[in-house]
Amino acid sequence: MCKIGIYLVCDYPNSEKFLDAVTVCEKYGMDFLEIGFPFSDPVADGPVIEKAALDVLKRENSNDFLQSLEKARNIFSKKLYVMTYSNVIFGYGTEKFAKKTEFINGIIIADLPFIESERFARIFDKYETNTIRFVTPETDFSDIDEIKQSSKDFIYFVSTRGITGGKFSMDTETLKKIEYTKKGFDYDVILGFGIKNSNDIKTACLYSDGVVIGMKAVEALEQNNFEQFIGSLKQ
Amino acid sequence: MKRYFGSYGGQFVPETLIKALSELEEAFIEFKKDKKAKREFMNYLREYAGRPTPLYFAKNLSGFSGSSVYLKREDLLHTGAHKLNNTLGQILLAKFMGKKRIIAETGAGQHGVATATAAALLNMECVVYMGKKDMERQAPNVDRMRLLGAEVVSVDKGSMTLKSAINETLRDWVKNVQTTHYLLGSAVGPHPFPSIVKYFQSVIGKETKMQIKRKENRLPDSVIACVGGGSNAIGIFSAFVDSGVELIGVEAGGESLELGKHSATLTMGRPGILHGALSYLLQDEYGQVADVHSVSAGLDYPGVGPEHSYLKDKGRVKYDVCFDNEALDGFKLLSSLEGIIPALESSHAVGYLLKHKKMFSGKIVVINLSGRGDKDLGIVRSKGVLDV
Numbered sequence: 001m002c003k004i005g006i007y008l009v010c011d012y013p014n015s016e017k018f019l020d021a022v023t024v025c026e027k028y029g030m031d032f033l034e035i036g037f038p039f040s041d042p043v044a045d046g047p048v049i050e051k052a053a054l055d056v057l058k059r060e061n062s063n064d065f066l067q068s069l070e071k072a073r074n075i076f077s078k079k080l081y082v083m084t085y086s087n088v089i090f091g092y093g094t095e096k097f098a099k100k101t102e103f104i105n106g107i108i109i110a111d112l113p114f115i116e117s118e119r120f121a122r123i124f125d126k127y128e129t130n131t132i133r134f135v136t137p138e139t140d141f142s143d144i145d146e147i148k149q150s151s152k153d154f155i156y157f158v159s160t161r162g163i164t165g166g167k168f169s170m171d172t173e174t175l176k177k178i179e180y181t182k183k184g185f186d187y188d189v190i191l192g193f194g195i196k197n198s199n200d201i202k203t204a205c206l207y208s209d210g211v212v213i214g215m216k217a218v219e220a221l222e223q224n225n226f227e228q229f230i231g232s233l234k235q
Numbered sequence: 236m237k238r239y240f241g242s243y244g245g246q247f248v249p250e251t252l253i254k255a256l257s258e259l260e261e262a263f264i265e266f267k268k269d270k271k272a273k274r275e276f277m278n279y280l281r282e283y284a285g286r287p288t289p290l291y292f293a294k295n296l297s298g299f300s301g302s303s304v305y306l307k308r309e310d311l312l313h314t315g316a317h318k319l320n321n322t323l324g325q326i327l328l329a330k331f332m333g334k335k336r337i338i339a340e341t342g343a344g345q346h347g348v349a350t351a352t353a354a355a356l357l358n359m360e361c362v363v364y365m366g367k368k369d370m371e372r373q374a375p376n377v378d379r380m381r382l383l384g385a386e387v388v389s390v391d392k393g394s395m396t397l398k399s400a401i402n403e404t405l406r407d408w409v410k411n412v413q414t415t416h417y418l419l420g421s422a423v424g425p426h427p428f429p430s431i432v433k434y435f436q437s438v439i440g441k442e443t444k445m446q447i448k449r450k451e452n453r454l455p456d457s458v459i460a461c462v463g464g465g466s467n468a469i470g471i472f473s474a475f476v477d478s479g480v481e482l483i484g485v486e487a488g489g490e491s492l493e494l495g496k497h498s499a500t501l502t503m504g505r506p507g508i509l510h511g512a513l514s515y516l517l518q519d520e521y522g523q524v525a526d527v528h529s530v531s532a533g534l535d536y537p538g539v540g541p542e543h544s545y546l547k548d549k550g551r552v553k554y555d556v557c558f559d560n561e562a563l564d565g566f567k568l569l570s571s572l573e574g575i576i577p578a579l580e581s582s583h584a585v586g587y588l589l590k591h592k593k594m595f596s597g598k599i600v601v602i603n604l605s606g607r608g609d610k611d612l613g614i615v616r617s618k619g620v621l622d623v
């Protein structure tokens with residue numbers, strides 16, 4: 001079974017529509033949700049998500065996001081993750097942030113590579129929130145081993161070089177790395193970045209345990225056809 | 236190499252860049268050991284860039300301020316600022332690594348020009364990202380970059396200044412990391428960039444130390460440098476950190492010290508993570524990066540190099556501010572007293588001396604004159620400084 005996760009920018013386009021989108025994801029049986037906490041300088045995101053994040057930041061701050069996150073948790077029954085950038089956590093106070101989000105399943109930090117992850121993981125561990133690690137086509141095999149060992153939840157495989165919203169593609173080198181990451185690993189290997197439609201999902205699912213859809217979900221929300229879009233994914 | 240300066244620094248970047256950063260680190264270690272590469276670098280600095288730059292005794296300014304003021308004339312370096320030391324070094328490093336495409340961010344445009352220059356010299360493809368606001372206020376440098384063969388990309392997102400330009404350059408790098416070297420222009424960013432930039436800029440400090448010993452038979456009492464990301468400052472400080480010389484880094488006080496109206500990161504900020512490094516940062520209580528302001532595009536940045544954060548906490552360097560109007564006073568005064576038109580960035584160091592004349596009375600002071608001010612005439616005119 002190939003899992004489908006949806007990425008949503010917290011409170012975009014507004015709090016109500018965001019929570020409606022969460023309800024739609026619950027209704028259509030999406031397997032997990034990543035809630036993006038906006039950051040002023042989202043270097044791992046393309047223009048669509050950056051624009052959405054900056055738009056929300058004009059009106060809201062992390063305390064507002066935390067409230068909506070709790071509501072989303074009450075609506076959505078499967079796994080829920082927060083995706084953000086280091087300073088949204090560090091600048092707020094890592095301990096305080098981890099405590100206030102203790103009801104989520106995991107934390108995904110876009111600008112936190114494995115080599116720097118310990119200082120965050122140590123604190124989130126206390127609240128049983130898993131720090132999600134990334135593997136890329138460039139990651140060495142020995143590093144993949146280490147990343148697998150320290151993971152207690154899925155590994156985010158960044159299948160495409162680039163930022164959210166880029167083109168989806170996989171070369172043989174990438175496929176080899178995905179294969180290696182999956183081997184003997186107790187959790188899922190999820191592909192992210194560049195996955196746009198059910199065709200991409202089918203391709204990705206030949207090799208991985210699931211996918212995350214970000215940019216296209218945010219776009220669908222903007223175009224008021226989110227429910228249709230989500231409905232089309234499971235086909 | 237060490238990834239941290241005390242508790243500052245690190246590599247807070249998407250996982251995709253980690254391999255490139257470790258390759259860069261390995262190449263840099265090899266590059267430093269390579270005698271031929273080093274000779275080539277020194278040769279370009281001497282024959283092409285015009286090093287050593289003079290350490291000029293500013294007699295009129297000294298008389299005016301009541302101290303002995305020496306100016307380290309980085310404004311006389313080819314392209315008009317200290318930035319070329321770093322771009323020549325890094326472009327040779329990029330060549331050493333077999334990279335063919337160079338990308339860079341720029342604020343004032345000085346780093347962009349210096350990058351475009353080095354890229355033209357070594358025949359490499361060059362793309363420079365520049366905030367839309369900076370393209371307007373530093374227009375002459377945009378023309379220079381284009382003339383030098385670089386593609387200048389206008390960044391009209393976020394603050395549309397240096398910070399947005401770095402965001403965009405990082406995005407390009409994530410996409411094209413296999414073919415492309417990111418030629419970062421200040422002592423900021425993820426490890427090993429702060430160490431690389433310091434290495435290539437340390438020539439400023441080495442020369443200054445020799446020159447002042449020759450002229451005064453002793454070390455100076457104080458060294459003053461402006462701090463944007465901190466490359467000209469770390470370059471000159473590096474020769475003196477182990478001595479007793481007073482080191483002063485001058486940040487942009489902007490219009491006032493209210494958050495949003497200045498870019499005095501070390502003076503007013505607290506530790507945070509931006510553009511790959513843990514360092515002092517101007518941010519709100521939620522960790523969102525604050526808006527910043529400076530009359531000088533090169534100082535208009537909410538972050539600072541991690542080694543400066545370390546030197547601040549250690550108490551080795553004193554960081555203080557010079558406000559927009561004081562920098563403009565410095566700009567005007569140095570022009571009329573010495574016939575030297577300084578960059579608005581460097582004018583902050585000059586303005587600081589003038590503001591604290593008494594403090595430096597009778598002392599030997601070196602100011603790092605990091606660049607020349609031709610690029611700033613438009614801004615200066617709009618501020619009414621040219622009105623009689």
Ligand SMILES: Cc1ncc(COP(=O)(O)O)c(C=O)c1O
Nearest residue numbers: 345463464465466467533605606
């Ligand atoms: C002349 C000059 N001085 C200083 C700076 C500030 O940079 P840094 O702090 O890295 O020296 C700049 C940046 O553009 C500059 O052009």
